[in-house]
Each structure stands twice: as structure tokens, then as C-alpha cells.
Amino acid sequence: MTMRTMLRDLSFSTGEKILPKSVKTKGWMGSLRRAASDWARDAYVLSYPKSGRTWLRTMMGHMILRQYGVETDNPMEIQHFWKISSKIPNIGFTHDDYPNLKFGSEVETDKSRYSGKKIVLLTRDPRDVVVSYYFDAKNRMKVIDCDMEHYLRHERGSIDAVVAFYNAWARNRTGPRGFHWITYEDMHADAAGVLRSTAGFLGIPEPGDKLLQDAVQFGSFDNMRKTELKDGFKHERLRPADPDNPDSFKVRRGKAGGFVDYFSKETIEYIDNYIDENLDPFFARYKRKTDMSAKAEQTPSRDSASD
Known part of the structure; x- marks a missing residue:
């Protein structure tokens, strides 16, 4: 110790x-x-709001509780698990500077306070983030009351803030003691693989295949939606603002690429151009136009700064 x-x-x-x-x-x-x-804190899991953090926390929490043989009412509260057993790593979860409350020009660029920590960065396609955050801000937090087109171009927490937050971490990723990038899209493709790699990075014991499968099932969209409907975790973090409004649920759609259902072709062109012109090449997977030098860094992996 x-x-x-x-x-x-x-x-x-x-x-x-x-x-x-x-x-x-x-x-x-x-x-x-x-x-x-x-x-x-041994490590932090960071993300822009509406990037799949609740999903990740639920799977990770279920996995960790069973690995260490402990119990708690809410498996998402991983940041408190060290209070149950000092053997469990002290892992914080944060949206880091709450960029969703800022314009892009106001987003913090100095991440030096994380220099002694391991960092897991969870990202999601910025287009899906702005759609999901719009519904959360309008129907759950009730901090905006406008249509999506207005929000996209004029409100805090929109595409400029998402891109600024990603850029800040692209430029600061070698500063922490370790850096591990995972994505919402890869969780959809291989949730067990993402959990396994993240556990290894955080120093959590190797989970067996059966435990990984159980964690993925526990965190599945259907199970989380049922849990939210019955207030299974007894926590506002997983509770609908209005049970009669599907867009007020924390677990709303669970879909990758769903932004196409909400934006016109002209608006998608606007967002695509903004991302292409402003997003750091480290996150080239979210751009339409990539060059060969950027493609080498498209796949999330354990960064060379990791230990």
C-alpha cells in the first residue's frame, strides 16, 4: 500500500x-x-457528457464488484469503491472542466493537474454527442429551450465545445502518467474487448471471459432501460425526467451514428466541415477527410505514455 x-x-x-x-x-x-x-486518486475516466460514460460505468462497476467480492447498491459509483476495499483502485469519473457549459473558446486547455494520474479518455462521434446532449439539456437539465438548429450554432456546449475539449486532450495526452483512449463506437463493436483493455490499463485483475460477458449483459441497453424505468439504482444518475417522454431518459437510444435522423443534409455538411477543419488529427476517425499521417493514430490504444 x-x-x-x-x-x-x-x-x-x-x-x-x-x-x-x-x-x-x-x-x-x-x-x-x-x-x-x-x-x-489512481486514475480518472474522462469524457464529454453524453459519450457513453453511464454505460461504461455500469459495466465496469459490475465487473469490479465481482472481481473483488464486494457489494453495493449502485454499481455505477466506482469512485467510492475504494471505501469498501482499499485493494480497489481509486478511480474518479469526471466530465473535466464541464465543457458542455462553455463555448469552445472558453474550454480549458491546461491539463497539468492530471500529471500524476492515469487517464482513460472516452470519446464519441461529435455529431452524436451534440444530438444526445441537446435532448439531455432540453428535457433533463432544462437549461435550454430552443430547436436543435439554434442550439448547434449559437448555444454553449455545442459542436465547438466538443471539438475544443477533444483538441485539449489530443495536445495534452502525453502529460499524465498514462493515457488510454477508448470510444463509444468501439464499445458497440466489442464491449468486452474495451473492458478488458481498460481493466489492464487501470491495474484491475484480468477479468475472465464469463465475467466480461456478464458485465456486458448487465450494461446492455435493454437491461439499463429496464433499470431506469424501475429506478433500480435509486439514483438520479439513472432516472428519467419524465417517464412519458422517451427523450428525457438517461438511456435514450444507445445508437452510434443516429445523428443522421435529426439533421438535414445541409446541417450535416456544416458539422462535417467544422470537424474536418478544426478537430485535431489525433481524432481523425471522426473526420471525413483523413490523410495517411493521421490514419496511424485513428485506432484507440494504450498510448506510449502509459505504464
Whole structure:
């Protein structure tokens, strides 16, 4: 056990035993305990909102709980698993700077605070991201009230913010202790393979084929939709805003390439041109026009900065 882990666990266990709830979760003491946990994080899973993070968390959580023989009510709460067993890596999940609340020009470009961490970056086709985020912002968060065309060109969190967020990580990917890129599209093609590679990168024990299959099934669209309908995790993270409105569900469609159902040909041309002209070549798989130098980096893999 590392010194960081020992100090983290001491801070947490002491607080649980001697501090009243009104103190240990609020004010300077609550801030101190959260800072100690962040300091001792082994890794972070980062993504732009609506990139498949809930799906990934559900599969990973189910897998990790069974690997370590522990139980919890909500398998998505992986960031708290270390409190159950200090053997489990301390993995944080964050949207990192909440770029969905910003215009592209406002998105943070300095990622130096992650220099000592392992980073798993989950991405999704920016076209699908803006569609999915639009419905989430309108029907769940209720922070916008406009049509999709207006949102695409004039609102915060649209295509310019997605591209700026991806570009920031393309340029900072060698800064962390390790960098592992996975995609929503590859999870659709081979969810078990993505889980296996991510587990290896994070230092989680090798999952057997049966466990991987169970995790994939547990995180399947049909199972997650049923769980959301019955509020199975008892958490707002997987609960519809309006059970009568399919577009208000967290698990809405689970489709790759579904953006074509919402945009006109002219709008798709606008988005494609924006991506082609502005997205870093590291993410060339999301461009229409790629050159040979960019294609070498199209496939997500464990970056050379990994250990």
C-alpha cells in the first residue's frame, strides 16, 4: 500500500468514526476529505457528457464488484469503491472542466493537474454527442429551450465545445502518467474487448471471459432501460425526467451514428466541415477527410505514455 493510499484511508476512516455527518461532509472538513481523496486518486475516466460514460460505468462497476467480492447498491459509483476495499483502485469519473457549459473558446486547455494520474479518455462521434446532449439539456437539465438548429450554432456546449475539449486532450495526452483512449463506437463493436483493455490499463485483475460477458449483459441497453424505468439504482444518475417522454431518459437510444435522423443534409455538411477543419488529427476517425499521417493514430490504444 502506498503512502498516499494510507493517508487517504486514514483520513476517511477517522472521519467516519469521530465526525458527525453535519461536519464531515460540509465546510472545510468536507473539503479537506474530498481533497485527500482526489490527491490519492489512481486514475480518472474522462469524457464529454453524453459519450457513453453511464454505460461504461455500469459495466465496469459490475465487473469490479465481482472481481473483488464486494457489494453495493449502485454499481455505477466506482469512485467510492475504494471505501469498501482499499485493494480497489481509486478511480474518479469526471466530465473535466464541464465543457458542455462553455463555448469552445472558453474550454480549458491546461491539463497539468492530471500529471500524476492515469487517464482513460472516452470519446464519441461529435455529431452524436451534440444530438444526445441537446435532448439531455432540453428535457433533463432544462437549461435550454430552443430547436436543435439554434442550439448547434449559437448555444454553449455545442459542436465547438466538443471539438475544443477533444483538441485539449489530443495536445495534452502525453502529460499524465498514462493515457488510454477508448470510444463509444468501439464499445458497440466489442464491449468486452474495451473492458478488458481498460481493466489492464487501470491495474484491475484480468477479468475472465464469463465475467466480461456478464458485465456486458448487465450494461446492455435493454437491461439499463429496464433499470431506469424501475429506478433500480435509486439514483438520479439513472432516472428519467419524465417517464412519458422517451427523450428525457438517461438511456435514450444507445445508437452510434443516429445523428443522421435529426439533421438535414445541409446541417450535416456544416458539422462535417467544422470537424474536418478544426478537430485535431489525433481524432481523425471522426473526420471525413483523413490523410495517411493521421490514419496511424485513428485506432484507440494504450498510448506510449502509459505504464
